[in-house]
Amino acid sequence: MQPFGISYDQATKGHLRTIPARHHSLIRAVIEKQLRYEPENETRNRKPLQQPAPFEATWELRLGPDNRFRVLYGVDRERREVQIQAIGVKKGNRLFVAAEEVEL
Numbered sequence: 001m002q003p004f005g006i007s008y009d010q011a012t013k014g015h016l017r018t019i020p021a022r023h024h025s026l027i028r029a030v031i032e033k034q035l036r037y038e039p040e041n042e043t044r045n046r047k048p049l050q051q052p053a054p055f056e057a058t059w060e061l062r063l064g065p066d067n068r069f070r071v072l073y074g075v076d077r078e079r080r081e082v083q084i085q086a087i088g089v090k091k092g093n094r095l096f097v098a099a100e101e102v103e104l
Contacts, residue, residue: 001037002040002080003036003037003080004036004037004075004079004080004082005036005079005080005082006031006032006035006036006081006082006084007081007082007083007084008083008084009055009083009084009085010087011085011086011098012084012085012086012087014098015086015087015088015097016087016099017094017098018089018098018099019069019087021088022064023064023069026063026064027063027064027069027071027087030061030063030064030071031061031071031084034046034061034063035061035073035082036082039059039073039075039077039082040059044063045061045062045067046059046060046061046065047059047060047062048060049072049104053072053074053104054072054086054097054102054103054104055072055085055086055097056074056085057071057072057073057074057085057086058074058075059072059073059074059075060072060073060104061073062090067086067090068089068090068091069088069089069090070087070088070089070090070095071084071087072084072085072086072087072088072097073085073088086102088102
């Protein structure tokens, strides 16, 4: 099976700035491991989003300590590419992307 490419929207750099740097390598590693080959397979930590969703994302990946980080992404099957559209932090029932609350 041919792997999917992974691309990041420009805004995700700003999203990462609000997350402590010690978590950046974990986030990148989990994105690579979880989304490279089967980004559209639903798992315990990977779920499709109800539409309409923020950032035009169609999927959510939960990761990190207490699953507090969220990666919102879409999949382009024709180009075999995963597009990372947002990276945020879940606090209770609220999601924050770039320190701003986002409704899921």
